[in-house]
Amino acid sequence: xxxxxxPKRALSTNPLKxxxxxxxxxxxxxxxxxxxxxxxxxxxxxxAMVHLVRHFKEAVxxxxxxxxEVSTILGGADQIEEAIENLRAKSAPRFIGIxxxxxxxxxxxxxxxxxxxxxxxxxxxxxxxxxxASTPDFDGALQDGWAKAVEAIIDALVPSVTERDPDLRQVxxxxxxxxxxxxxxxxxxxxxxxxxxxxVLPDISSSLDGHVSDDWRGTSLGGTTIEDIAxxxxxxxxxxxxxxxxxxxxxLEDKAMVPYRVFQSxxxxxxxxxxxxxxxxxxxxxxxxxxxxxxxxRLIDAALDAHFHTGGLKVAIGADPDLLFxxxxxxxSMGAEIVTAVTTSQHTPLIDRMPCDEVILGDLGDFxxxxxxxxxxxxITHSHGRHAAHRLHLPLxxxxxxxxxxxxxxxxxxxxxxxxxxxxxxxxxxxxxxxxRASPEDFGAAPIPEEFEHVPHAATC
Amino acid sequence: xxxxxxxxxxxxxxxxACGTNLSKSxxxxxxxxxKPLTPGAAAGGCAFxxxxxxxxxxxxxxxxxxxxxxxxxxGWDNRGAASSGSDRYRTGFTTDMTExxxxxxxxxxxLFRAIRELVEAEQPPAVFVYSTCxxxxxxxxxxxxxxVASEKFATPCIPINAPGYVGSKxxxxxxxxxxxxxxxxxxxxxxxxxxxxxxxxGDYNLSGELWQVKPLLDKLGIRILxxxxxxxxxxxxxxxxxxxxxxxxxxxxxxxxxxxxxxxHGIPFFEGSFYGISDTSDSxxxxxxxxxxxxxxxxxxxxxxxxxxxxxxxIWADLDPFRPRVAGRKVLLYTGGHxxxxxxAALQELGMEVIGTSIRKATEEDKGxxxxxxxxxxxxxxxxxxxxxxxxxxxxxADVLMSGGRSQFVALxxxxxxxxxNQEKHEPYAGYMGMVDLLNAIDRAVNNPMWAELREPAPWDxxxxxxxVLPALSGNCPVTGIPAGASRPxxxxxxxxxxxxxxxxxGVAAFPSSETDFEDx
Ligand code: SF4
Numbered sequence: 001x002x003x004x005x006x007p008k009r010a011l012s013t014n015p016l017k018x019x020x021x022x023x024x025x026x027x028x029x030x031x032x033x034x035x036x037x038x039x040x041x042x043x044x045x046x047x048a049m050v051h052l053v054r055h056f057k058e059a060v061x062x063x064x065x066x067x068x069e070v071s072t073i074l075g076g077a078d079q080i081e082e083a084i085e086n087l088r089a090k091s092a093p094r095f096i097g098i099x100x101x102x103x104x105x106x107x108x109x110x111x112x113x114x115x116x117x118x119x120x121x122x123x124x125x126x127x128x129x130x131x132x133a134s135t136p137d138f139d140g141a142l143q144d145g146w147a148k149a150v151e152a153i154i155d156a157l158v159p160s161v162t163e164r165d166p167d168l169r170q171v172x173x174x175x176x177x178x179x180x181x182x183x184x185x186x187x188x189x190x191x192x193x194x195x196x197x198x199x200v201l202p203d204i205s206s207s208l209d210g211h212v213s214d215d216w217r218g219t220s221l222g223g224t225t226i227e228d229i230a231x232x233x234x235x236x237x238x239x240x241x242x243x244x245x246x247x248x249x250x251x252l253e254d255k256a257m258v259p260y261r262v263f264q265s266x267x268x269x270x271x272x273x274x275x276x277x278x279x280x281x282x283x284x285x286x287x288x289x290x291x292x293x294x295x296x297x298r299l300i301d302a303a304l305d306a307h308f309h310t311g312g313l314k315v316a317i318g319a320d321p322d323l324l325f326x327x328x329x330x331x332x333s334m335g336a337e338i339v340t341a342v343t344t345s346q347h348t349p350l351i352d353r354m355p356c357d358e359v360i361l362g363d364l365g366d367f368x369x370x371x372x373x374x375x376x377x378x379x380i381t382h383s384h385g386r387h388a389a390h391r392l393h394l395p396l397x398x399x400x401x402x403x404x405x406x407x408x409x410x411x412x413x414x415x416x417x418x419x420x421x422x423x424x425x426x427x428x429x430x431x432x433x434x435x436x437r438a439s440p441e442d443f444g445a446a447p448i449p450e451e452f453e454h455v456p457h458a459a460t461c
Numbered sequence: 462x463x464x465x466x467x468x469x470x471x472x473x474x475x476x477x478a479c480g481t482n483l484s485k486s487x488x489x490x491x492x493x494x495x496k497p498l499t500p501g502a503a504a505g506g507c508a509f510x511x512x513x514x515x516x517x518x519x520x521x522x523x524x525x526x527x528x529x530x531x532x533x534x535x536g537w538d539n540r541g542a543a544s545s546g547s548d549r550y551r552t553g554f555t556t557d558m559t560e561x562x563x564x565x566x567x568x569x570x571x572l573f574r575a576i577r578e579l580v581e582a583e584q585p586p587a588v589f590v591y592s593t594c595x596x597x598x599x600x601x602x603x604x605x606x607x608x609v610a611s612e613k614f615a616t617p618c619i620p621i622n623a624p625g626y627v628g629s630k631x632x633x634x635x636x637x638x639x640x641x642x643x644x645x646x647x648x649x650x651x652x653x654x655x656x657x658x659x660x661x662x663g664d665y666n667l668s669g670e671l672w673q674v675k676p677l678l679d680k681l682g683i684r685i686l687x688x689x690x691x692x693x694x695x696x697x698x699x700x701x702x703x704x705x706x707x708x709x710x711x712x713x714x715x716x717x718x719x720x721x722x723x724x725x726h727g728i729p730f731f732e733g734s735f736y737g738i739s740d741t742s743d744s745x746x747x748x749x750x751x752x753x754x755x756x757x758x759x760x761x762x763x764x765x766x767x768x769x770x771x772x773x774x775x776i777w778a779d780l781d782p783f784r785p786r787v788a789g790r791k792v793l794l795y796t797g798g799h800x801x802x803x804x805x806a807a808l809q810e811l812g813m814e815v816i817g818t819s820i821r822k823a824t825e826e827d828k829g830x831x832x833x834x835x836x837x838x839x840x841x842x843x844x845x846x847x848x849x850x851x852x853x854x855x856x857x858x859a860d861v862l863m864s865g866g867r868s869q870f871v872a873l874x875x876x877x878x879x880x881x882x883n884q885e886k887h888e889p890y891a892g893y894m895g896m897v898d899l900l901n902a903i904d905r906a907v908n909n910p911m912w913a914e915l916r917e918p919a920p921w922d923x924x925x926x927x928x929x930v931l932p933a934l935s936g937n938c939p940v941t942g943i944p945a946g947a948s949r950p951x952x953x954x955x956x957x958x959x960x961x962x963x964x965x966x967x968g969v970a971a972f973p974s975s976e977t978d979f980e981d982x
Contacts, residue, residue: 010574011525011582012557015534022535041594042498043507043625047535054539059847059870066498069626072598083501090502102529103594103626106563138529138560138595212874216851363557384538387551 002354004346006361013365014384016318017344018401020135021099022048023145023177025062026401028097028131030175030202031153032223035093037063037083039076039111040101044137054404056208061218063087072107077114081122088128091218094226097149098132105136129226131156141344142401143320146177147244150202154251157229161256166236171282172258173198174249176242178323178400181209182413187241187266190275190416193292194283199228199235201248210410233258237282239275241266241415242322243350264322264350266415267423268330269299275416295417302421307334309428316340316371318364318381319400321348327380327399329355330420331427339374342367342381364388378430395430465604466597466622473635473717498629504867507625509593510536511633512640515715516589516621517550518542518665518690519698523585525554527572527603528593529563532625541887543669545692554579558595568601576610576618586695587617587645597624617695619644634714641689641698642721649699651686656757658686659748660701660728662718664710664735666691670891674735677745677892680768681761683752689718702726705755708733708748729755735891737803738776742769776893780811783900788812790907793853795819795845795864796882804863804882807896813903816859817842847871861907876915878906 025036025048038045045064052060065079080098087093100111115132119125133152135145171191175184184205191198206222213221232238233256240249240262249260261278265271276288276296288296313336317328321343328338332355342360343351351359360366364381368388371379379389382400389396403409413419440448506514509532517524517540526533537553544550556575562568576588588610592603607618623636651658659678664671671691678685687693687701701707701722707730709719719730729751733744749757749765791814794805805815819842845853847868854862854875862872865883872879880902882890890899 009578010556010571011578012555012575013582014553015530015537015555015557017530017534019531019535021531037501041507041626042503042505042629043510043594044531044535046504046506046510047531049504050539051535053866057870059874063501064503065500066503067626068498068628072594072626079500082499086499086501102531102558103598106595106598136529136560137531137534138558138563141530212876216848216871216874218847387538 002341002351002356002359004351004361005358006346007366012363014363014368014387016342016363016367016381016384017141017320018051019044019048019137019142020140020145020148021101021137022051023142023147024097024099024133024135024149025060025145026052026142026177026204027146027149027153027202028095028099029060029207029220030200030204030223031095031097031229032207032220032225033092033094033217034207034220034223035061035063035087035091035096035218037065037080037087037096037098038101039065039080039098040067040103041072042066044101044103051402055402055409056210057407058208058210061091061220067103072103075107075109075114076104077109077111077118080111080115081118084118084122084125084128084130088125093128093219095129095131097153098130099135099145099149100133101135102137105134105138129157140347141320143177143242143244143322144345144347147247150174150245150248151251153202153229154232154248154255157226158232158252158255159230161233164257165234166258167231167234168236169195169283170197170199170231170235172232172235172238172252173200174238174240174242174245174252175200175202175204176240176245176322178242178320178326179415180412181205181410183415183419185209186413186416186419187275190292191239191279193289194279194285196279196283198239199232200224201229201232208410210408232256237261239263239278243325243348244322264353265326265329267326267420268333269296269303269417269420270333271326271329272296272299272415272417272420292417295421299417299421299424302424303334306424306428309431310424311335312337313427313431314339314375314377316342316367316374316376316379316381317399318342318367318379318385320344321350323400324359325350325354327414327423329353330414330423332356334424334427336427339376340367340370342370368392377434378427395434397426397430463597463600463602463622466624466627469622469636469639470627470632473632473639476716477720506630506633507594508623508628508630508633508636509591509625511630511635511714512591512621512623512637513633514540514630514665515634515637515663516641516690518544519589519693519695520544520550521547521586521694523549523552523554523579523583523588524591525556525572525575525579525588526591526593527556527558527568527575527596527601528591529558529595530555532591532593533557540665541668542665542690543667543672543692545672546694549583549585563595563599566599568596568599569603569606572596572601572603572606573610576606577614580610580614580616585616587619589619589621591621592624594625597622597626617644617648631714635717638689638715638718642718645695645698646687646718646722647699647702647726649696651700651703654686654703655684656705656755657681657683657752657761658704659683659752660687660689660704660707660722660730661685661691662689662707662709662730663715664688664691668887668889670735670889670895673889673892673895674741677741677768677772681745681749681764683748689715702728704728705757706730706748706751708744710734734803735895738773738807738893738896740803741892742773745769772893776896779897780807780900783904784811786904786908787900789814790860790903791816791858792903793817793850793859793862793864794882795850795862795868804896804899811900819845851875861903863903876912878909878912880906 028034028036042064049060049062065083067076071079131152133148135148181204188198201224203224207220235258238249238252238258238260243264246262252258263275266275315336315338324343338356341356342362379385379394380397380399383403383405385396414423533553533555556571562571590603590607603620607620610618621640623633686704688697707719707722707728709730709732722728731747734740749761753759850871854877861878863880863882869879888898
């Protein structure tokens with residue numbers, strides 16, 4: 001439906017996207033005892049770390065190979081080796097996920113080859129799984145980095161099998177970058193409700209859900225275990241959530257012949273129905289558990305109550321493609337009109353399917369301009385949208401990454417029947433919170449003059 | 462990197478006004494202050510980050526970052542420098558270089574077009590153009606682009622050459638200062654000058670800290686003519702060469718600017734801090750003395766003393782109510798440089814006990830002052846690994862951690878109060894009145910009743926003293942038909958009517974536990 005518009009301009013005003021390596025780092029953080037490592041100069045890492053910390057309000061064990069001018073020119077293999085050595089000595093990670101940056105990609109190193117050599121030579125690194133993803137900053141956005149990292153993890157750590165040995169009650173849930181910890185939890189709950197055991201990859205719901213652990217570790221505090229990653233080969237099925245997870249799902253199929261289905265969205269009645277239908281099929285159940293049925297009927301009630309507020313609502317939305325698709329289709333299915341859609345990456349087939357006329361590949365400058373021109377009544381984007389919201393006097397519903405001016409970003413749930421219900425309430429309540437008092441001018445009438453000027457009585461004594 | 466940049470770096474590494482620098486050999490000096498970074502153990506920003514920190518608080522300028530996405534996309538709008546005027550500095554402008562720009566070598570052209578679009582859309586008084594790693598690596602000449610653009614668009618375009626990989630934040634600070642010296646300072650003449658005009662260098666007005674100090678200057682009739690870069694306008698930087706005295710706030714990061722202002726324009730400088738009571742007084746004194754030396758009326762000194770006496774008396778009176786609320790509390794200070802001692806005296810005066818302070822980035826002079834105040838040096842430590850700090854806090858060696866945001870979670874996860882005293886903080890703690898805010902923050906942190914509650918044991922941390930064991934689940938799950946608890950040990954014993962047990966019962970039978978909710982089978 002929609003076409004992609006690529007504004008012809010050299011200046012980007014107020015970036016909407018977060019960088020590709022940052023997406024990879026986030027995915028790596030969903031692995032147990034992990035340390036993400038940026039192959040680049042230290043500044044990129046510092047910025048990304050601050051970004052992640054501001055969103056999750058957690059310490060983030062992100063590290064850097066600390067490339068300088070000399071190592072950039074001579075090549076950074078030594079830096080990588082040294083970094084791995086130091087990280088192992090300091091924090092004993094079980095997993096190190098490396099992501100390249102614009103700097104190392106511009107120079108163009110053969111990191112894959114060099115890493116292979118390092119790992120072969122350094123047998124003492126054997127008890128740490130090391131994964132590398134090529135994620136230049138200048139190509140794509142957070143979502144792409146996440147997808148590349150997940151593919152790299154599968155590529156390196158899921159064994160190739162030539163015979164099916166499906167553990168029929170085990171499924172792999174490939175979680176897209178747009179899912180919050182609470183959303184992953186919600187999906188896990190749904191899967192479990194059908195008596196299936198999910199392996200989540202990557203699982204930030206146990207590492208970045210905001211919890212206090214009993215000790216201080218310089219690695220991630222939860223996530224998919226290395227063993228579970230390998231076990232994905234035995235799953236009976238792969239549920240990929242988010243179009244960007246298709247590549248990873250395919251890879252699992254290639255390596256271990258696990259069939260898959262991609263759910264482009266699990267927000268909104270129909271998408272969740274499809275998800276549940278699949279779970280019924282996988283578990284061989286004709287019926288759904290009572291809690292699921294109850295949640296569905298409550299969502300229907302929520303939709304009935306909310307549609308008064310969502311019908312005809314003009315919304316401007318800016319997000320990575322998967323999130324943009326999930327939220328905007330839900331709103332469109334509730335009668336809202338997506339008047340502005342801005343996204344960060346063209347590496348997605350979803351653009352055509354977006355429920356609007358055009359999708360701008362742009363920044364928050366485009367977002368603000370278009371929202372103003374098209375008379376949006378509500379903005380949906382991440383926290384940086386606050387500037388636009390302030391200038392346009394419009395309410396801002398925060399969605400995506402980063403959300404730094406609210407706490408509890410990890411707890412936002414907009415998937416499944418329950419999450420959709422919460423989302424509809426959120427939108428409807430935001431609409432209601434905006435008081436609009438009608439004035440004669442609204443209907444084209446001339447303003448009604450004040451009848452008299454109130455003059456305070458002159459003091460009599 | 463280009464030769465010009467190389468020379469610049471060599472130049473800032475050779476800093477005659479820096480004591481640490483002077484004590485080094487020629488050889489060491491060439492290497493600069495930054496230690497080579499260790500891969501896998503490095504933290505902190507890059508030179509570009511440092512340059513941005515110094516210059517971003519110039520509020521009316523358009524800050525344009527020539528870079529692929531990461532540098533600005535992950536970094537804009539993340540600091541709390543306050544502005545009393547324009548909000549332009551908060552907007553993130555970047556060329557967002559794509560693969561095509563890099564491979565085809567379109568970087569310079571794109572930058573030029575970006576400047577044009579920026580000037581047309583915003584009409585800023587100036588555009589600051591930051592180069593970053595990738596354009597520097599592929600050899601984009603931002604100086605040339607800026608030169609052409611300045612003429613073409615009649616707007617000063619200032620190249621800031623501080624690509625990230627040349628070094629640390631600190632080096633970036635200095636390179637930003639050099640860019641100001643080369644291209645901005647001295648380009649505008651003030652309408653009038655007075656003998657009470659000063660420069661403030663190295664303060665960023667975080668959360669409005671400068672405004673806590675400005676009333677003091679106002680009362681003394683001192684005017685902030687030039688500023689780098691607290692709440693500054695472009696013109697204020699351009700007019701710095703006409704001030705009488707430069708105050709360098711808090712750090713040596715911009716000492717090159719202060720020194721060159723002295724060399725080139727005869728403006729003496731001093732290093733001071735508005736952090737802590739005695740430091741504030743001290744800074745005011747030195748500022749007035751220098752102004753008098755430079756031709757201000759001598760009665761300034763008397764007025765200054767009078768003001769200090771009055772303000773100090775007032776502030777101690779204001780702080781008095783906090784005494785009973787904070788006395789006896791043990792503080793662990795973990796900051797860098799001057800902050801390690803500037804508040805120590807005041808905290809001790811209020812009855813708090815400082816059990817340790819870090820001396821990262823502190824000079825010998827700083828360390829000396831810590832010893833003066835704390836009696837000896839056994840409370841000073843250098844870097845502390847987060848793990849050790851966590852242990853120290855967890856074992857309640859301290860009552861509150863005062864540090865920068867980096868260690869925030871170390872404290873919080875150890876269920877220990879934390880007070881932010883670093884750059885990213887959201888409250889201003891400068892001048893006399895800032896001390897009240899600081900004490901307020903400490904009070905709020907340590908006396909929050911939440912701590913006691915959080916540290917209580919969890920329900921399962923204490924052995925049961927009484928129990929009542931219900932019959933096991935029976936029947937089948939309505940959905941799967943699987944008998945409840947089929948795969949689990951079924952507890953058949955039914956406990957007799959509650960016989961209150963006082964001691965933890967041996968082998969208390971627990972409720973059969975399940976990984977899932979019952980309804981989820
Ligand atoms: S290190 Fe280089 S690429 Fe990374 S943020 Fe700094 S300037 Fe940008």
